Amino acid sequence: MSQENQVLYEDEIEQIDKVLIRLIKEAEAKCALLVDKDGHLITRQGFTHTLDTTALAALLAGNFASTKEIARLVGEPEFSVLFHQGKKDHIHISLIGERSILVVIFDDRTTIGMVRLYAKEIGETLQEILSNAGKKSREHSLELDADFSSSAEDKLDDIFQD
Secondary structure (H helix, E strand, C coil): CCCCCCCCCHHHHHHHHHHHHHHHHHHCCCEEEEEECCCCEEEEEECCCCCCHHHHHHHHHHHHHHHHHHHHHCCCCCCCEEEEECCCCEEEEEEECCCEEEEEEECCCCCHHHHHHHHHHHHHHHHHHHHHHHHHHHHHHHHHHHHHHHHHHHHHHHHHHC
16 A cells, blocks of 8 residues: 555444454453554554553554664565563564554463464454455545535536526
8 A cells, every 4th residue: 555544434443443352362462552654543452541552652653663774774675573572561563564553562471472373363354454444445535526526516507507
């Protein structure tokens, strides 16, 4: 997809939320976020009440951008998965398509292997939802353009026929 902004409608967000909830349950994670590469939070699920998800989304996008430059310096086009390990909490970050980042925060109740497995599976589902949303957005835009054109023509006819 190009660098244009992607429009997501309520039904797509609901689909994404269901997928994130499934990821949290299956991987036994604390929470999951979907962020766009510009640092905007798309949606989140799980235990996020104590997190500043807006700041986290911006920092994660910046993290991915800087890592992309590191990848370029070592001869890779991009690193599609990142992992940060803390004392209690860990973060798994993976690229979804060209515009989105899946973030999973988990603790020692699960393993990085479980999170990676489910994040990869869920990532494919999210990519499908996002791809279809882009098509729907373009179709909706064309419908609006056609409606506007028709309405404008009618108004102009009304004005010039008087």
